Amino acid sequence: MSGPPKPDIFLERTSYRQRRLRDAARLLPILGMILWAIPLLWPHSEGAENANAAATIYLFGVWVLLILLAAIISHLLRPDDETASDSKDDAV
């Protein structure tokens, strides 16, 4: 057993994690846009069998992924200090 962690470092780390979570929450829609734009790059050869099932599964799969990520992030985000340190977002 080592001694209890110093409270200072502990708090720093928590608020650091919170700030990065906020970054993640901001970036999530951008990730969604990129992932949902990717099928536009798929080669679409004439006459070949269409990509119906694959496209459907891909689109809906990304959807599930985003929902899960959003749930996790919003669960971890603490609303209490969001205003207090919002202006210091860029601080590390």
Next chain:
Amino acid sequence: MFAFNVLVAVSLAYVVMLFLVAFLAERRAATGRANWVQSPIIYTLSLSIYCTAWTFYGAVGYAARSGLEFVTIYLGPTLVMIGWWWVLRRLVRIGRTQRITSIADLVSSRFGKSTLLGVIVTLICVVAATPYIALQLQSVTLSFSVFAQNAGETWGRSELNATAGWVAIGLAVFTVLFGTRNLDANERHHGIVMAIAVEAVVKLVALVGVGAFVVWGIAGGAGAMLDRIDASPVDLWDQSGGRWATLIFLSAAAFLCLPRMFQVLVVENADERHLRVATWAFPLYLFLMSLFVVPIAIVGLDLLPAGSNPDLFVLTLPLSEGRDGLAMLSFLGGFSSATSMVIVATIALATMVSNHIVVPLWFRLQNQEGAVMSGDVRQIILLARRLSIAGILALGFLYYRFSGGGTALAAIGLVSFAGAVQILPAMIGGIFWRGATRIGAAFGLVIGLLVWVWTLFLPSFGVDAVISQAVMDAGPFGINWLRPQALFGISGMDPLVHSVMWSMLLNTSTFIIGSLVSFPTPLERLQGAQFVNVLERSAGARAWTTAAAGAEDLLVMAQRILGSDEAQAIFQREVQHQGKVGYLPEVTPEFIERLERELSGSVGAATAHAMIGQIIGGSGVLVEDLIAVADEAAQILEYSNRLEAKSAEQERTARALRDANEKLTALSIQKDAFLSQISHELRTPMTSIRSFSEILGNPDIATDDKSRYAVIIQEEAVRLTRLLDDLLDLSVLENGQVTLQRQTGQMRDLLDRAVRASGVGGENLEIVRDPVSENVTLTTDLDRLGQVFINLIANARKYCAAEKPKLKISVKEKTDVYHIDFVDNGFGISPENQQMIFEKFSRVIDQSRAGGAGLGLAICREIMHRLGGEIGYLPGQYGTAFRVVLPKT
């Protein structure tokens, strides 16, 4: 096969159930038990009014026509929801702090509570929503006709119109009943929200039910379904990037801008934390709603006869398979989708129309007549709302009649979306950019509206309906570059992409340029700073700088808008807040601002501002002056706040310093007095000692005298020692350095010892005691208490001037203290000296008899204080009397 009448009966029963749900929810909210109604789940479900009949029926038709493109309509809102940290959080916070009642109110309030902007936004919303409401009426009517056809009768145009008319009337009644029952200060409708939450569940269950039936009942499982999808002749993924991106943008923007979405997202939001759940729960809802769209479309295309309307597959597929129950559920789902959307949309629009068009107009007319605030404004507003609801539904019905109800559902929906998103630049610019101005916003909105009407709305009526083919081909008056679907000569684009791109581009650039070149009014700047900095919890800028109004005038006005109970409650709260009594508070700028917010929750920011302005008079000028002095309102505010904080702090420090100084001065005076007393007391014995020792140094004195002088010197030395002992004792007691030695003992023993120790005996003092009452057990510092007793008895012995001195000691037990009284038969102490005797060095009777320094009673007082009791002079006892009060524990 059930009769058509059964369907009508079921729908009526369903509506009655909704009535009940709404009614109960209102009741709960009214009794303050709205916790359950205001849960994040209900909030999420209420957002589902995004999924209208267009989703329920139209998505399948859309998928059958254009493949996976239908999903863009749900991807946009999903992105907005999971990106709540960017925009929604801000919007909801603004909505709460500024008491925003609608999207028109938001834009109007942001740009200096401008009535003009409120009117423009309201107009855009009404124009854009009308086709959408028509669409809902159409889908409900069509679904009725499907069942009618199934029951053997084919509906003509007149039956369809009649049904649409009845549905519109029914919806108007429901909306008026629950949407305008009261003029709530927060513009929240618990009953309606609860009802649409129930409808959200119904439509989800219905669509998932039909989907599950199709996948597992018809296709034979998920794997088989996927094979079927792959084998289908329809190409689901045939996307042009432009349309895909445009549609995602369009749906995302519409999700924020549609009046009904703003209503449920921002206005009905009871708690900001609900967003944290909705951020994933609402995308999940959308996901479930779209999951089975493709299977239903593919299977419908396979099974149903060619030429059947794909918009109705959700109904016709179960019917063709003989699943009447499922078809009924599906019908209720579609009915729910349509009704919930229409109800919320009409409430939102009616609020906007009444707050931004009717009330300002009425207000202006009143002013011209010179009658200041006559009549009950509440009734006027409610009436305006009811008429607006009826009017909006009538507009939708008319649109349905004249458009012929033939166009594909999805097309109408997208036209409507493209109209609503014209508000986006003003809204987003308003909440992120402080430089955005009213003029820029107004020009941007108008340009956007014009471009949308010209390139998308009018052409949507069909060729030659409003715009002739010739104009489409060659442009108005032969101006080639103004062709509706090829602005600036760029032809060949998809009409929707073309319209959205040009309208947003021109709208946004006009907005930005207009903002850059114009100059905002002071109020705009204040509001702009508040909106943009809403998350920083800045102190609100104050628009009202004087308080010329009487509180009574304000109360009268507030009562007319909020009702007397509500208004009086607000005033009462303020009175309490100000720490006053009575009914009318001080009219402070803070109070006026708070009151204006409350009012704007009912009638919108612009009207509330105008009403308050009428009573306060000429506030705008004052704000102008305020800002003319310095450039940025927010800067002034921040600076003055900082100054205020600083000066308050300085004042506190100064006060503390003053107090400390006074205390020090008092202490120093006390110390001086004490020192002079002490030196006096020490000097007397020292003088005797010195003079007698000098005499002793003389060799001529007799031996007799020698020993007599030595005795005197010794006596004086003893006196000095006693004095120093007393001083030391007192100083220890006063500094609280003494530690009490708690012991248990008998009061009688303690008194016996005290009598013995005080040198009482024989003739000098007779002690009268009552041994029975002294029979109590004490737990305290017995030595210290004994010291007090000794002192008191010795004092009696020394000072009692009676011929036969007598001291009566009595002990009385009270509830939680003992009273020990020492009463002698002397002359007593005069009232003016009674307080003094406990002070240091105080002696009432002449020095010679004292034999002490006058510290005895001071020490007694300190000891009793330490023991938790007290000692005092007891007047009115025919003698000198002291009472010692000792706590039992």
